[in-house]
Amino acid sequence: MIKLLVAGEVYPKRQHIFPLLKPFEKSGAFTDAQRMSLYNISENDVHFVEVMQDADFVLLPMSWNFYRSENKMATAKQILAQANTANKKVLSFMVGDFGIDIPDFENVIVFRHSGNRAWLPETHVGMPAFVEDPMQKIFKTEGYFNRAHNQTPVVGFCGQANASMLNAAKELLHTAARNVRSKLGMSRGQAQQLLSTSYLRAAILRTLEKTSIVTTNFIYRKQYRAGATTPEMRAKTTREFYENMRDSDYVVCVRGAGNFSVRFYETLAMGRIPVFVNTDCLLPLAETIPWKKQVVWVDYKDRNRVGEKVAAFHESLSAQQFEDLLAENRALWKEKLTLGGFFQSVLSSESNRK
Template sequence: MLKFYTLTQEITPEHRRRIFPLLFDWCYLEDAELRNHFQQVATLEEAEVAILPIDLGYYLKHGQKKEEERFIQSAKEAHKKVWVYSGGDFGTTLSEEVTTFRLGGFHSKMNANTNVMPSFINDPYEVLLTGTWFPLTKTEKPTIGFVGNAEGSFNKWLKEFLIYGKQSLNRLLKKDPTDWQSFFPSSIIRFQMLQKIKESSRVQTDFIYRNKYRAGATNEEEKRKTSLAFYQNIEKNLYTFCLRGSGNFSVRFYETLMMGRIPLLIDTDVRLPFHDRIQWHQHCVLATRENYIEKLVDFHQQHSEQELKKIQESNRQLAKEVLNRKAYFIAISKEIMSS
C-alpha cells in the first residue's frame, strides 16, 4: 500500500476540475478500490510520495509559484518522491527530481521521470451506444474512418497561426509557463493527410470533415448527436486515423482503443503511456507523415482475420483494464512498491 501526503486544504470544490487525477477519485468520488492500494497520511514524514494537489499551471499562473516550490523543496529535503500534475494540451517540463504526469509532450525532450497519462475515456457502450461490442471481420482493403476537425482553407491556416502567435507571445512574456511549441496547424495537416488516403486505391475511406470542434454543437442534444456519429464511425471501421491536435497527443487514439478498433497513429515524437512496458506496435499502426498509407496497407495484409480480431479484443481490454484512471495509478503504485 503506497502512502501519500498532500495539502488537503487545497482540495476544495473550486479545484475539482484541476486536481491531480488520482486525488479526484480519492477525494471527490471516494473510490473504495483505491483504498486497497493507497493510504493518505497526515504528515510528510509518514509518506512515501508527496503529491502536489493542483495542476502545476494553476500555481504558476496565479502567483503561487513560491508555494509550489516550497512544497517540492520540503518533500525533497525529507527524501520523498514528488508527484506533480501538469495538465492541459501542452504541459510544463520540470526538473528530473520530480515525477511529472502529463497528457502529452515530445518524447525526445522529456526526461525519464515524465509519465504520459492516457486520456481517460468512458466506455461509449455504457453511456451512449446501444447494443454490445463486437469485432469486425477482415475486408480486402483496410477500412479507415475519421470524424473531426479537418479543413484545408487559407482562412483556417491563418486562424491557427494567429492562435499560435498569441500563445508564443504569452510564453515569451512569461504569462504562459507551458513548454515552447513549434507551429503545427493540426487541422490543415490532418486534412492534407486524409485527402492522400482518399486518393489511394488501396484503402477504403469513411471520412466526415468538421470545420469546428463537435461540429459547433452548443446544447446537450447536439453534443449527443455528434458524439454518436463520431463513435459509430469508429465502430464500423477497422482502423481510425489519429493525429495530434494542439498538444502532442491524440484523444482519438484512446477513444479508438476503447472502441476495440485499431488506431493508425501518426508519430509526431509522441510518448505513449507505459511506453517501456506496453508493446504498442501490437495495438496500433504506428507510422510517420511519409509512410502512413504503406504502413496501413502492410499491417492489414500481414495479419489474418483471426489476428485482427484478437488485436481488437486486446485493444478494448487494454483501454478498459489498464488505461482507465484507477488502473493507471494502481499500476504506478505497484511499480514503486516493488522497486
C-alpha cells in the same frame, strides 16, 4: 494498495485537482461501486496517510498551472523540499493543451497529456486522456463489437479537418508568436512545434481518400461536435462519432492543438486500432506497452505513406490475429488507460524501482 500523502491544500477548482484525487473528492452519496464504474479504482486500492514517512508517494494536490497562476509556487517548492528530505518521490501534473515552464526537480514525476518527448526531461511522463467508457455510455454493454478481417481495411474518422491554406497560415503565425513570447519570458507557456494541426489532419485524410488500398469511412464536421448546442444534438453527434468507430477497423488519430489525441484513447476503448501519426508525442507507459504492436504507427516524416502503412499492417495480420488485437486494445484501455488502471500500473512500476 497505494499509500499516498496529500501534501497541501486541495482547492475547489476541480480541473486543477490531481486526477487520482478526483474519485475521492465526491459527495457522501457517491458509492465505491460508482467509483469503480466511472474511474476503475476503489477505496480499497488507495490509502491516504497523514505522516510522510508512511507514504509510498507524496502527492502535490493541484496542477502546476494552478500553483503558477495563483502565485503559489513557493508553497509547491516547500512541499518538494520536505519530500526530498524524507526521500519520497512527489507526484504532480499539468493540465491543458500546452505545458508551462517549471524547474527540473529530480524527485518529482510530472504527469501530462501533451508535450514533445525529445524536448522534455525523463521526469515528465505521458498520461492518458481519461475518457468515459463509450461501450457502457453509448451502447449499454460491457463488451465491444468484433469485426471480421476483410481483405481491404476500413479506416474511419469523424470530426473537423480544414484544408484551407489561409487557415494553416494563421495557425502557423499564431504558434510562432506564442513561441516568441515564450522564448522572451513574456509567457508562462512552453514553445510548441511550428505546425498547422488542422491542415495536417486534412492532409492525412486526403492522402487516404486518394489510395485504393484502403476503404475510407469519413464524416467531416465544419464545427466542433458539428456545432451541437442542445443536449439532444450533442447526444446525436456523439453517437454518430462512436458509430463511425464501430463501423471501422482503424481510426485516424492525429494531434490537436496540444501534442496528443483524445481520439487515440477513445479508439482503444472501442476495441479498434488507432492509425497513430507520431509528432513526437508523449505516450503513457511507453516502457511497458508495445505501442508499435497495438497501433499503426506512422512517423510524421512518413505521413504521405499513411495508406501504405495501414495496408501493410492489416496484411501482416491473420484473421485471428486481427480479432485478437481488437480484444487486446479494448482490454489494454480498461486495464491500463483508465484513471485507476493507469495510476495503479505506473505507481506499481515506480515502486518496483525503489
